[in-house]
Amino acid sequence: MLRAVLIGAGSIGGSVAVMITKAGYPLDVVAHGEEKAALYRDPGFRLTGAFGDQQVSLRAFPSVEALEGTYDVCFIATKYQQMPSVARAMLPHLKEDSLVVSLQNGIVLDLLSEVVGENRTVGVMIGYGATLLEPNLVEVTAGDEFRIGMPKGHTSPRLKELAEMMSAVLPTKVDDDIVARLFSKVVFNSCINSVCGISGLDLGKALHHRPVRMAMLDIMREGDAVAQAMGLDVPRFNVLPKNSFIAAHHSRFFNAFMGRFLEVGMGIRSGKVHPSTLQSLEKGKKTEIDIMNGYLSAKGAEYGVSTPVNDWMTRTIREIENGSRPISKKNIRELGKAFY
Numbered sequence: 001m002l003r004a005v006l007i008g009a010g011s012i013g014g015s016v017a018v019m020i021t022k023a024g025y026p027l028d029v030v031a032h033g034e035e036k037a038a039l040y041r042d043p044g045f046r047l048t049g050a051f052g053d054q055q056v057s058l059r060a061f062p063s064v065e066a067l068e069g070t071y072d073v074c075f076i077a078t079k080y081q082q083m084p085s086v087a088r089a090m091l092p093h094l095k096e097d098s099l100v101v102s103l104q105n106g107i108v109l110d111l112l113s114e115v116v117g118e119n120r121t122v123g124v125m126i127g128y129g130a131t132l133l134e135p136n137l138v139e140v141t142a143g144d145e146f147r148i149g150m151p152k153g154h155t156s157p158r159l160k161e162l163a164e165m166m167s168a169v170l171p172t173k174v175d176d177d178i179v180a181r182l183f184s185k186v187v188f189n190s191c192i193n194s195v196c197g198i199s200g201l202d203l204g205k206a207l208h209h210r211p212v213r214m215a216m217l218d219i220m221r222e223g224d225a226v227a228q229a230m231g232l233d234v235p236r237f238n239v240l241p242k243n244s245f246i247a248a249h250h251s252r253f254f255n256a257f258m259g260r261f262l263e264v265g266m267g268i269r270s271g272k273v274h275p276s277t278l279q280s281l282e283k284g285k286k287t288e289i290d291i292m293n294g295y296l297s298a299k300g301a302e303y304g305v306s307t308p309v310n311d312w313m314t315r316t317i318r319e320i321e322n323g324s325r326p327i328s329k330k331n332i333r334e335l336g337k338a339f340y
């Protein structure tokens with residue numbers, strides 16, 4: 001049986017750790033300090049929501065330094081900003097054929113490969129959402145699947161075993177093109193995080209505003225242009241049609257119709273979503289905008305593709321982050337004036 005460790009038992013890490021532990025896998029968990037480690041051991045880590053009500057005692061350690069021996073699998077579930085330093089700290093606990101699994105949203109596989117090597121890097125497209133309600137309580141919202149894969153055509157005989165282990169959480173498939181799969185979620189996240197982040201509105205309410213709906217369509221169009229330049233064939237994600245379909249149509253009628261489709265489709269399925277970017281901004285914390293709209297902007301610049309709406313969103317979220325602009329519905333008006 002694979003010996004596994006998970007670092008960062010927050011919303012995603014905590015929910016993954018509970019389900020894998022409950023399925024009988026010997027999973028070590030690295031908490032952020034002894035206080036949290038003690039809590040995860042006793043009374044344990046709790047889940048509510050789509051994975052049912054669960055309470056499991058985790059084999060928790062206060063830091064990477066407290067771990068002993070080597071692991072076959074290492075899940076990293078911190079925010080992306082902490083991921084490289086956590087991966088570096090794990091190096092003494094990795095073998096030549098260990099797999100290091102990035103649970104971050106976004107395409108951060110290069111960042112992880114630089115530390116652990118491409119032959120040990122695994123990306124995951126996470127098909128569910130989770131929110132930390134208390135330090136040891138996570139609410140899980142409806143989920144469908146995991147897709148896992150290695151960058152640049154790498155593979156490992158351990159991927160199949162890893163998929164079996166992860167199926168304790170959600171059905172898990174090995175994907176031939178994990179970057180394209182992750183890209184589809186980057187565009188989805190860029191759509192919902194930016195508009196809610198600038199306005200302070202839950203997704204359903206944000207979608208009532210025309211500039212928000214039009215911006216989402218343009219984020220998808222810009223995403224499609226960047227993906228084409230990168231040579232990616234991006235699949236559809238969630239309720240969104242393929243980005244290439246949106247990019248192929250520009251008429252006012254199409255925009256109005258598709259805008260209403262987003263308002264109703266996303267409103268019904270995800271209207272109450274209060275995305276992580278907005279949650280971080282409300283807490284005065286750094287967001288992950290650099291691996292969402294910021295990623296599309298950066299790749300656009302690299303490949304000579306213009307991405308004005310993603311640039312505007314990235315800049316505006318950064319201004320809110322650094323305190324020079326408030327979260328406000330007025331930002332939607334400004335978006336409308338700038339583009340629509």
Ligand SMILES: NC(=O)c1ccc[n+]([C@@H]2O[C@H](COP(=O)([O-])OP(=O)(O)OC[C@H]3O[C@@H](n4cnc5c(N)ncnc54)[C@H](OP(=O)(O)O)[C@@H]3O)[C@@H](O)[C@H]2O)c1
Pocket residue numbers: 007008009010011012013030031032033063077078079080082086103104105106126128129130131132276288
């Ligand atoms: N939440 C979702 O629905 C969702 C869905 C898909 C993907 N993701 C991705 O999952 C990643 C994590 O997001 P999240 O929402 O789970 O964030 P989160 O709730 O903030 O969890 C991150 C956890 O990592 C811990 N941590 C940070 N540095 C650590 C270290 N050096 N050692 C041990 N633990 C450490 C944090 O502890 P402290 O709080 O004490 O710093 C926190 O418990 C993000 O990259 C996100 O994009 C999230």
